[in-house]
Amino acid sequence: MSPTRSVVIVGGGTAGWLTAGLIAANHKGHLSVTLVESPNVKSIGVGEGTWPTIRNTLKKIGISEADFLKACDGTFKQASKFVNWTTGDDHYYHPFMLPKAYDQINLAPYWQAQPNGLSFADTVSYQPAACAQDLAPKTMTVPEYAAITNYAYHLDAGKFAPFLQKHCVENLGVRHVLADVTRIENDGDGYIARLQTDVGEAIAGDLFIDCTGFLSLLIGKHYGAAFTSCADQLFIDTALAIQVPYEREDAPIASVTKSTAQRAGWIWDIGLTHRRGLGHVFSSRFTTDDEALADLKAYIGPSGAHLTFDEVRKIPIRSGHRQTPWVKNCVAVGLSSGFVEPLEASSIVMAELSAQMIADQMPVNRAAMAVVAKRFNTTLNYRWARIIDFLKLHYVLSQREEPFWVANRDPSTMPESLKDLLSLWKYHFPWHDDLDHRDEIFPTASFQYVYYGMGGRTDPGAFPKTPDWPKAVGHFQEVARARQAVTGQLPTNRNLLSKISQYGLQKV
Amino acid sequence: MVNQVPLSHEVHSGLRIMTHPSARFGSQVGFVGVIPREYTRLVAHYPIFFRKNAENGRFEPGVLLGFNSSENLFLIDERWDAAYAPLHIQRQPFLIAQAGEDHVVTLDIDSPRVQREQGELMFHDDGRATDYLQRITSVLTDLAEGTRPAYDYAAKLAEYDLIESIRIDVQFVDHSEVKLEGLYAVSAEKLQALAGDKLVELRDLGYLTWAYYQLASMSHVAGLVARKNRLISGLK
Numbered sequence: 001m002s003p004t005r006s007v008v009i010v011g012g013g014t015a016g017w018l019t020a021g022l023i024a025a026n027h028k029g030h031l032s033v034t035l036v037e038s039p040n041v042k043s044i045g046v047g048e049g050t051w052p053t054i055r056n057t058l059k060k061i062g063i064s065e066a067d068f069l070k071a072c073d074g075t076f077k078q079a080s081k082f083v084n085w086t087t088g089d090d091h092y093y094h095p096f097m098l099p100k101a102y103d104q105i106n107l108a109p110y111w112q113a114q115p116n117g118l119s120f121a122d123t124v125s126y127q128p129a130a131c132a133q134d135l136a137p138k139t140m141t142v143p144e145y146a147a148i149t150n151y152a153y154h155l156d157a158g159k160f161a162p163f164l165q166k167h168c169v170e171n172l173g174v175r176h177v178l179a180d181v182t183r184i185e186n187d188g189d190g191y192i193a194r195l196q197t198d199v200g201e202a203i204a205g206d207l208f209i210d211c212t213g214f215l216s217l218l219i220g221k222h223y224g225a226a227f228t229s230c231a232d233q234l235f236i237d238t239a240l241a242i243q244v245p246y247e248r249e250d251a252p253i254a255s256v257t258k259s260t261a262q263r264a265g266w267i268w269d270i271g272l273t274h275r276r277g278l279g280h281v282f283s284s285r286f287t288t289d290d291e292a293l294a295d296l297k298a299y300i301g302p303s304g305a306h307l308t309f310d311e312v313r314k315i316p317i318r319s320g321h322r323q324t325p326w327v328k329n330c331v332a333v334g335l336s337s338g339f340v341e342p343l344e345a346s347s348i349v350m351a352e353l354s355a356q357m358i359a360d361q362m363p364v365n366r367a368a369m370a371v372v373a374k375r376f377n378t379t380l381n382y383r384w385a386r387i388i389d390f391l392k393l394h395y396v397l398s399q400r401e402e403p404f405w406v407a408n409r410d411p412s413t414m415p416e417s418l419k420d421l422l423s424l425w426k427y428h429f430p431w432h433d434d435l436d437h438r439d440e441i442f443p444t445a446s447f448q449y450v451y452y453g454m455g456g457r458t459d460p461g462a463f464p465k466t467p468d469w470p471k472a473v474g475h476f477q478e479v480a481r482a483r484q485a486v487t488g489q490l491p492t493n494r495n496l497l498s499k500i501s502q503y504g505l506q507k508v
Numbered sequence: 509m510v511n512q513v514p515l516s517h518e519v520h521s522g523l524r525i526m527t528h529p530s531a532r533f534g535s536q537v538g539f540v541g542v543i544p545r546e547y548t549r550l551v552a553h554y555p556i557f558f559r560k561n562a563e564n565g566r567f568e569p570g571v572l573l574g575f576n577s578s579e580n581l582f583l584i585d586e587r588w589d590a591a592y593a594p595l596h597i598q599r600q601p602f603l604i605a606q607a608g609e610d611h612v613v614t615l616d617i618d619s620p621r622v623q624r625e626q627g628e629l630m631f632h633d634d635g636r637a638t639d640y641l642q643r644i645t646s647v648l649t650d651l652a653e654g655t656r657p658a659y660d661y662a663a664k665l666a667e668y669d670l671i672e673s674i675r676i677d678v679q680f681v682d683h684s685e686v687k688l689e690g691l692y693a694v695s696a697e698k699l700q701a702l703a704g705d706k707l708v709e710l711r712d713l714g715y716l717t718w719a720y721y722q723l724a725s726m727s728h729v730a731g732l733v734a735r736k737n738r739l740i741s742g743l744k
Contacts, residue, residue, distance in 0.1 A: 141690065499564065503564040506567070507669060508669075508692065
């Protein structure tokens, strides 16, 4: 059995370098890692939102948090904030912190039974209050990657990949080859044997990882792995992206990804240290490019009044994923594996989890590889299905009346699994048992935040599900106390970032 | 409130300073900053930790005096119960401030230590500093000169991953419990494992000696617990 000795990654965007870093850090000295990158392909580079998993990922790769924040204009993200999604005049938070005591007690029934004027998220977590004040998730005395409130980052994707590249090449021994792949050669068993390149060097390997983005050079073009579209469920198919400056140098940096609903889509708003990244994602079935640009201009306000198509990047979105992201000795990570719309920032976290899974389960030979591949494909399909369920949830709960939103509520556009969950949650409060895996990409807590954030209600009938009021009230009071204590202690996002840039963060 | 003013013979010649420690003079502090120059004397009495500066996250050395921020187990009946008190205790109610190239001694004029009838005089009638003030000036100079080496030393230890977070969980004789967080110490294990250029560098800088003083000082945590237990039991 041929042992796995060398891993070849094709593509040098965020997914490629994250994968290179995780594998090289995990298998230093045992595996050679080569990354082949076309000097002629520009990475997509608008992925600017992450999940808290990214902290552990960067730590594993051996990166200093302060270095990362400085190099990538990174900022802290504590939640997604949804504006105007339910009625057109509303907002709610989906914070990263689980509801209080989530491993012990389901507080949703208690919150619903005792209207206290607070939203679900505010009742079970103090994090929305921290977000409302643009606060940082920690103080200068908290070590790197550790948190007071759970957090992820916003980052400049154009700077993130080069930053990872430098670290991978200088510290982890990853070989970086700048070349275009001209031909992919199989062995007698249909496994990829080597890549021919335009610089004359043939690159052989035992495992090939396709990080070529939408091009999908290996898994799509070479192996023809079937693509499952989810365009019937998630209608977004176009993005208009733009970067805008802050109005003042010391303007507050939001600690949320703000998503504001529009007539046929929504606008993302992400604050980095020196600029904001905005994008209008929409369905071309329900609006035109001109209208979409007009809505983006209206969102930006007076400073965007003269915006033209020359200043925005138009990016087509083809929502869906490969049915078999792992074929023979080739596995796809990142956009080549799949992409759904950018809502809830699932893209980078999917790349991280895929790369981590490959690094953890690195098959030692081809016999093991066949089994690992099968398992990987099953897991990925499950994850995509959960992501689609979760993103679609944001649309089906809306009460907006524009055709795009009405069409989203058509049951024929909903996955069966989501319909089941919605039927269940009419009568049962969402809880741990509702999803199959413990390591869900979006835990049931996320479903709770969105479901109740958008006005979802549960009618348990004769089963009130509130057996321990004193305990629940105690938790609510603790959240209220922590809201005072913690928000009083936390500096603003901008303040902490500027201090970190000046002093760095301690490792312990 | 603290009201530091530059010390001057003309303005402050008649004033006296109460020098003994006392709760009414604000001596009830559970932790006080120190400088490495004091380590040889501190190591006989106190556990020397690091704490993080809230403003910039940097490690700063200091000694633990009690189990909460206002408990000083070395303060007994307006007496300091150890042969050596840290310089930051000795300097009260004076400070030293940077003024261009020079240092200027300042006095907290609102401190209850500042008196007219009792205490040590700062100036002779002819304006010369008294022995007391000369001693204070030397303490302040030591502190001014020792702060930067303390930072540099701690930063080097942090750079080489030689500092670890410490949690102190204690149960006292009356079964009350306390958990102390936010304290850091030199890691014995990592210091022991240090080799080659880094080890030589620490030795040449004098940091190795300081690090071992800090390690040795950890045994005084048990002494602090004993002090607290004696207090709880009504003994002194």
